[in-house]
């Protein structure tokens with residue numbers, strides 16, 4: 038049986054490569070801040086925003102990009118958004134408060150929290166931040182808050198239930214789009230006088246380009262209908278879910294899936310912990326299911342994705358892009374993950390090595406499964422081992438990486454990993470491109486372990502040292518220092 042491990046080589050930005058070539062500096066950071074740490078850099082963030090803005094400028098569509106902050110909690114990206122001039126999509130009171138404190142223009146903020154409290158709404162409405170409403174109870178609460186403040190609340194209406202070639206899209210969020218004209222009429226009848234309708238909002242699960250095109254066309258149709266009834270739509274917000282590409286090579290991606298299927302069928306050595314099928318499984322000696330992970334390799338990331346959405350055509354053959362441009366309606370979008378492409382990595386220290394009863398090597402890292410957690414079945418990128426001393430000529434070696442929680446399932450990556458040399462205690466492991474969701478979204482403090490520190494790297498002209506890094510909580514101080 039073959040036992041070569043399929044590789045999944047990540048795309049890695051130059052700044053990350055540069056830091057990895059300076060192991061002493063990285064090791065000092067681990068000594069100072071503990072393991073693991075998340076290291077961020079904001080240059081790529083601004084480029085990623087500009088990439089999307091360029092597509093919309095070329096299509097002559099008025100636009101506002103709003104960074105979906107829930108994908109990464111660092112303040113550095115809020116400041117970068119403000120400096121770049123784009124907006125931020127906030128999903129909690131604290132996210133919103135921090136954006137206001139950072140000086141982001143309230144006109145460029147939007148509140149899309151799934152559950153909205155009175156105090157959250159007082160903050161948003163008081164600053165005239167656009168609020169996206171999800172249900173009628175929320176509309177009444179917003180109206181009551183706005184009445185109390187003696188102002189009008191600026192509202193987007195979250196809609197769902199779009200018709201597509203695969204049927205009506207269900208979502209637990211928002212109003213069925215068919216009900217919106219009645220909803221707006223009812224506001225007047227119910228005496229909700231403090232609500233100003235400004236636009237439509239949706240966010241689709243998954244990564245379908247045609248579905249987003251269809252949703253935009255149906256939103257444009259609804260905006261037309263509302264106009265007849267006297268309600269002007271200033272913006273349509275297409276939410277996030279623009280793809281990003283993590284991997285270098287298509288053939289590795291295909292090969293990995295081939296080998297995974299073979300392993301699940303028992304035709305080769307397992308390539309995942311406990312032969313986890315990551316979505317594939319054997320039922321009555323037949324292989325069933327499909328890969329249940331993010332499409333880590335894809336050929337339509339970010340700007341290609343957006344361009345393709347704009348190319349979707351209506352029944353008369355007119356494209357979404359030209360219909361939007363002709364309508365004069367502003368296209369808002371709220372990408373999270375794809376703006377964080379190449380903006381951060383996670384660094385952890387090797388604590389132990391041992392062989393388990395199956396004969397597999399388990400490498401224990403000073404981190405836990407919540408500090409790099411994919412909402413899909415696994416994070417399918419090869420990590421990099423940075424040896425602290427001259428590596429022995431004892432590789433390659435196949436290992437699993439395990440974490441600090443008392444759970445059998447605290448295995449950091451389900452995949453078996455091939456390392457070029459056998460790791461020593463104190464060596465470092467780098468997980469690339471974790472800034473979008475992986476490092477923050479699921480992190481927990483079980484066992485009372487501290488949360489990982491977030492460090493910002495700022496490039497400088499002097500040779501690399503600790504001076505090029507600061508803790509994210511000090512983001513504001515560093516900006517002011519930079520301005521002095």
Ligand SMILES: *Cc1c(COP(=O)(O)O)cnc(C)c1O
Pocket residue numbers: 105107108126149240276277278279371372373374375
């Ligand atoms: C999560 C979310 C986003 C961001 O999605 P990405 O996949 O990170 O681009 C945008 N808008 C809403 C309402 C969301 O819930």
